[in-house]
Each structure stands twice: as C-alpha cells, then as structure tokens.
Amino acid sequence: MARVLRAIGQVLLYGAFAGVIGYFSVRPVYQAMAPDQALIKLSFSHAAQPVGACHQRTAEELARLPPNMRAPEVCPRERSPVTFELDLDGKTVVRAVLPPTGVARDGAARLYQRFPVQAGVHRVRVRLRDNVRDTGYTYTREGSINLVPGQVFVIDFNSRRGGFVFK
C-alpha cells in the first residue's frame, strides 16, 4: 500500500514539475503593446560636419612639418553635434542634440528610439542639422503616413541617399 501511495505521489510530483516547466515555458502571454498600435522606429548613425572649417597650410607651415606629414589641407578632428527634431501630427515628440561618439569626438552621432503610436494616418516632419556653423536645418522631410496595426515604420537617415529615408 505504501509503495502504491509513493508511486502515486511520484507521478503527481513529476507531473507538477512538468506542468510548471511546460506552462511557464510559453505562458502567460506577454502583451508588448496594444493591439491597435503601430511602431515607429527612429534610427540613424551620422558622421556630422567638422566643428571648424578646413584651411590650406602655408608654405612655412608645411616646411615646419616632417616630410611625411605635409598634408596641404588640415581640418579639425572634432565633429559637430547633430540636432534632430521629429514632429508627429504637429507636435514635437523627439528633440535631441546628439554628440559625436569617440574619445576625440570624431565619430558618428547615433540615435535609436522606438515608440508605439495609434494606427491610422499621421503627419510626420523630421529635421536635422549637422553643422554647428549653420543656423538652419540641413535636412528636412515631411509626409503623411498611414499605419496599420502592427506595422513597423522606420525613419532612417543617409546623407548619401539625400537625407531622411522613410521605410
């Protein structure tokens, strides 16, 4: 009798073990965002303009340098911070001044954000300035987008492709 009870107990405990493993292996389901929302991903990595203008070395300056370092033009190494703004339906939702990366501040400025929005039609306007010597925005783009639930809308930036890229 005791052996039977122990066997039943083992079946129950092994069952409980398997049940816990099986259940928490996939449940409870996680609600990452509301079902009627879409996702906007905002991301770019952009090497901005140098903080100062390049200048041509004079003959005297070149003469003072070792022969292997006599580059005729010299530019400041540090890059400008990137100023970025995103307006969604007329309201500014992202405003950022992104410093250049790297110890010498000569790397690309980077941005990555994602935020869920209600599905539907939205008006998007983005602006970017990558030169501290300028006052206005170097790149702008605006447009209307129609997002369906679950859609991922990407706002990227590529200066070689003309600026902002909507995907």
Added chain:
Amino acid sequence: MLKIIQSAGQTVFSRLDRLFSAVFGDRANPLYHLGALGFYFFWVVAVSGIYLYIFFETSTVAAYQSIERLTHDQWWLGGVMRSLHRYGSDAMVAVMFTHMTREFLFDRMRGPRWYSWFTGVPLIAFVYASGINGYWLVWDRLAQYIAVTTAEWIDWLPFFTEPIARNFLNEAAVSDRFFSLLSFLHIGIPLFLLLAMWIHIQRIAHARTNPPRRLAAGTLAALLVLSLAFPALSQGPANLDTVDARVGLDWFYLPLYPLIDRWGSGTVWALVGGSGLLLMVLPWLPYRKRDPVAVVSLPNCNGCGWCFADCPYSAVTLAPRTDGLPFDHEAVVNPELCIACGICVGSCPTATPFRRLTDLTPGIDLPDRNIRELRERTVAACAGLEGPARVLVYGCRHSAHADQLIAPGVTVLTVPCLAALPPSFIDFVIMRRQADGVLLAGCNRGNCHYRLGTDWTTQRLAGERDPRLRERVPRNRIEVFHGGRGWPDSLPEVLVQFRARLTSLAPLNEKPPHPAAKTPEQQHGAD
C-alpha cells in the same frame, strides 16, 4: 534580518524535504540532488541540441523553415528533441535557482565554501546567454522580439559606435551571416558554460554530478511526456516589417524583457549588475569569524589517509613524512579549504577514548572542540544518567534539535557533524556501560550540512568504511535518526521507542569502569 530570512527559508525547505523524502525516499529526493540535476539537464540539452544542429540551416529564411520541418515532418524524433531541448533548458534554470536559493538559505556559502558560490554566479550569466542565444536561432516572432529588445538593451552600454539594433530595423537589415554567427555562439557559449561548471565543483570532494538513476529516469520521462503532450512550437516566421502585440515568453529565460520595456535598459542593467555583485559578495555578508580549522599532530599521525579520504572539501592531503617517524605519509591541512566540520577527526584511528593517555591527542583534531574534551563531556554527561534505559544522544548541531530530548535518563551532546564522532565513542559508551544505548541524531540522508557526514556515519556503523564500529558493540543498543529540521516531531518518538527497546534487552556484562571515566575532580586527585 539575514538570519530571519534563512530561518524561515529553512523551515519551508525542510517541510518540502519531508514531503519529497516521503515520496521519493531520501536517496532520490530531488531537493538533495539539485546540482546534479543541473548537470544532468545540461547533458539532456546538449544531446538534443546536437541532433537539432544536424538539421538546422543557417540562413534568414531557411533557419525558420528547417526547424518547422523538424517539428512537424519529423515530430516523432526531431519534434521531441526540439521540445526536450527547450524544456530541458527551462528545467536547468529551475534547478539552478532552486539550488542557489537552498544553499543560501542553509548558509552553505560561507568560509571555504565561498569558492563554489562565487564561481556559481557567472554560471547564471552563461546559462542565460546560451538560452537566449538559442531562442534567436528559431527566427520566429519570439526570436524577433528577443533580438530587437536584446540589441536595444546592449546598445545602452557605451561600447558600440553603431547601434546593434540597427541590424534589426527591417527585413532588409538582417543577413544570413548573422545566423552563422548565432549558431557559432550557440556552440561556444555552452562550452564555456561546461568549463565554468567544472570550475564550480573543483573544491568539492566526491562531487555528485549525476543524479540517482531513478531520479534521472523520472525527470527524463516527465520531460518526454511533456514534449509529446505539448511540443515546443514556433510562433510564426519573423518579419521585422511588422511587430506582434502579444508574445508567448519563456518566463524562465526572459523575465527581464518586459522589465526592459517598462523600466528602460539602464534600470535593468543596474538591476542585473547590482544583483550579480550582491550575489558575489554574499558569502562575506555579514563578516563572520571562521571556526578554527583542523590541526595535525604529527607525533600521533600515522599517515593512514582516512582523513584524506573522508574530507568533503579536499582540505586534507597526504604529503611525504617530514618528522622521521617510520610512516610514508603525513596528513596536511589546507586552512583555506578546511571548513572545521570535524569529519577528519571522526575518521582518525587515534581519536579513540579508549587510549590510556592523560593527554588524549589524536593525529588530527579541532582546536576548539577537541577529542579530549569530547571524552570528558561524554563521561560527565553519562555520570548523571540514572534509571533504566539510560540514553546518550549525540546530536548534529545542524540537524534536528536534539536538545529537546533532555530528560531523566537521557542526556544530549552536540557535535559539529555525526561523522565528527569517532565510532569508538559509541563503543566506549555502551561497552563501558556509561549508558544503555546511544542515539545518533543527524542530518537527513543526502542532505548533510557537510555533504558526506551521514554517508560516512552509515558506512562506519555498517562496517563498510574505516574507522569501523567494532563488531562487539551490540547494534540493538544504537539508534540512528537521520532527520533534518523538517522532522522535529519524529525525534522524541524515536527516542521513546528506542528506550522501550533498551528496556527489553538483557543487561550487558558488567565491566570495570575505564580510568578515563573518572570525573575531572577525581583525575586531579580529589575524592
């Protein structure tokens, strides 16, 4: 505060111990084999993973498709292997945390045990890195969610000039080479995990890395039934151009992901880093003075090696003789590894109360709880026993509360571990008629505070391990109670039955008392 938490946790675990021991028996109690089960699940995952890898294709589209084919077209083996791979991994996480919690609550991470605890903390990171990395390989909707969130989490660290998350902006961003990298990592990280597991047990003698066969078969059967009844399935192919509002998470591996969504990457990094740091320093919080470690007395050590064989933490080694005595070896104690359990003293053939020496010094001894003092305490305690069925109880200080047994005709002495008691003491007490019987109250089998004490005691009493209890000692005058703190109510009942049995036994032949049986006053010349 810490003691309150540990005491409450010990109560909970002790009750669970009792339940599981009643069902599985002491030897196959899963709670006593959590570490071994962790190793076992690693091998289950490794074997099933090797099978899956044969069929896995490393490209963006083919990765998902190859696993789908395996799951549905070959459900009878490939599907089962996939499910075993997942459920085995989950089970490994479950036993790993239960093992860690148990060791913490029973305060088994202090002193020389810090090493196993400390090296166990990185294991958590390796297990998680292996498991999360594995989920990416499926490249379904869950993998997509994990990939994006993991990349965003890592991007918080100021190490990368280009955000990793940009690799998952949309479908066009993911390349086939990415899957080659992932599969390479999914082999490399578990190999490092195995190495870390090996390091984890380096300072443990007779480490158990295999659970009892019955337990191994039972858990495997449970996982197999689960795999057949609820096979692990993918959650639809990944598509980075869309996002799912609901994801079926594996909560064993991914509980931090919702927190990253809600609290942000920085907070979760702080949580993970802070928890890891706290776990690593836990053996020293708060600082406690260590018990004095075992000391070898060379003039009394014959280099027999029994202490070397019995030490649960490899703190005793044998070295060539240095004092000129005609023995090959001498015992050497490494103070960094000695936990002061006294098991070496219990194994020493010279630690016998029958020795007719005024200064009883064995070959190896604990300075603060030495064998001479134990003989004096034994003699003094027995001197006060009166009436029929006089019982001396040797109680392990980490086990059942033996002090509750003190009553007329019953006296209790506490020892660090039952295996710290040389069997000759039982002989001494019974054959010198200092008591009618000896009750040994120790930890439960498989759950010895010092790992091997109950095993060694059982084997010594059964005559299977040196030092053996002499055959002349009547076994019916000895009762052994292997019950931890989860059995507090059983111990008095065991004593009652033991005394009843003693009462029914014929008296032993009377022998003259041993000189050591004199009281301390008598030894110093008093009347």
